[in-house]
Amino acid sequence: MRVCVLPAVKRIELEDRPIPDVPDDFVLVKVSVCGICGSDLAAWQDSGLKKYPYTPGHEFCGVIEQVGGRISRLALGQRVVINPNLGCDDCRFCRMGRPNLCDHLKSRPIKSNGGLADYVAVDHRMARPLPDGVPDALATYVEPLSCALHIVRAAGVQPGSRIAVFGAGALGSLVGLALQPYDAEVLFIEPQEQRRARLARFLGLRVISPDELAGAGLAGHVDAAIECSGNARAVSQAVEILRKAGRLVLGGLITHSQQADVSFAAITVKELAIRGAWLNPNTFEAAMDLVSASQEALARLPTETFPLARILPAFERAASPDAPKVLVTP
Numbered sequence: 001m002r003v004c005v006l007p008a009v010k011r012i013e014l015e016d017r018p019i020p021d022v023p024d025d026f027v028l029v030k031v032s033v034c035g036i037c038g039s040d041l042a043a044w045q046d047s048g049l050k051k052y053p054y055t056p057g058h059e060f061c062g063v064i065e066q067v068g069g070r071i072s073r074l075a076l077g078q079r080v081v082i083n084p085n086l087g088c089d090d091c092r093f094c095r096m097g098r099p100n101l102c103d104h105l106k107s108r109p110i111k112s113n114g115g116l117a118d119y120v121a122v123d124h125r126m127a128r129p130l131p132d133g134v135p136d137a138l139a140t141y142v143e144p145l146s147c148a149l150h151i152v153r154a155a156g157v158q159p160g161s162r163i164a165v166f167g168a169g170a171l172g173s174l175v176g177l178a179l180q181p182y183d184a185e186v187l188f189i190e191p192q193e194q195r196r197a198r199l200a201r202f203l204g205l206r207v208i209s210p211d212e213l214a215g216a217g218l219a220g221h222v223d224a225a226i227e228c229s230g231n232a233r234a235v236s237q238a239v240e241i242l243r244k245a246g247r248l249v250l251g252g253l254i255t256h257s258q259q260a261d262v263s264f265a266a267i268t269v270k271e272l273a274i275r276g277a278w279l280n281p282n283t284f285e286a287a288m289d290l291v292s293a294s295q296e297a298l299a300r301l302p303t304e305t306f307p308l309a310r311i312l313p314a315f316e317r318a319a320s321p322d323a324p325k326v327l328v329t330p
Contacts, residue, residue: 026071041319168196
């Protein structure tokens with residue numbers, strides 16, 4: 001089979017490997033489609049978070065080709081979507097209900113390789129049956145939407161809250177979808193005109209450019225700011241517009257090479273709460289339900305599909321400023 005591998009920063013290759021063995025507690029999934037995530041791009045561009053060589057791809061679905069000897073809840077030919085994050089159930093963070101911070105999450109051998117491949121062997125608990133009415137392409141939104149739900153929950157959104165979201169890319173758009181049930185006042189800040197227009201079509205939300213933010217009269221009047229752009233400038237702008245006792249959630253990956261001109265005095269004086277939101281603890285099932293219920297809206301998001309053989313052009317397209325959601329099919 002073919003596997004996408006990042007052997008080093010800014011390098012990407014397809015390797016030929018044997019189809020992985022399937023232990024008793026695992027299933028072998030033939031990949032149908034996999035999305036390229038912002039964290040995949042960050043690994044390619046060097047976020048400082050990954051060790052190389054690295055096999056990317058976690059927003060994927062497929063069909064079960066082989067079932068381990070101890071598995072009875074899954075069957076051959078069944079369509080599944082993958083929750084790639086599985087805690088050990090034993091460390092202090094798993095016991096706290098925060099498996100995304102599991103001490104063994106990154107080192108435990110729970111899968112053979114990333115989803116940008118022909119096949120993946122996964123722990124059977126990662127494979128969730130995909131509802132018949134959800135197309136493969138929309139199933140790729142389940143994992144990132146589960147992350148968006150975690151971000152929104154971390155922001156402590158209440159009905160009537162004033163929320164500013166920085167970044168209207170793939171993650172920011174899904175955060176906007178996750179905010180819909182809260183009846184909050186939502187404003188997006190996005191530098192790319194094409195993304196601003198796309199978000200307006202997707203959800204009908206108000207969106208402005210960063211240069212318009214200073215004149216928007218928001219300084220000190222925003223309850224929660226959500227950073228989804230991976231841009232350090234957004235952090236400093238968020239600190240400026242947050243009210244006293246406001247909350248800033250960092251959902252995007254800001255690379256270590258960026259510098260942020262942040263007013264630490266403002267953080268202290270306004271008693272701002274700043275926290276990260278990592279992965280998708282306890283939100284995957286809710287995301288599956290939301291994808292099922294939001295198919296019409298999600299279908300309005302533009303996508304481009306590349307074959308696995310053109311993985312480098314796929315990453316280059318996903319990294320472009322005006323990129324849609326990029327999907328890869330074996």
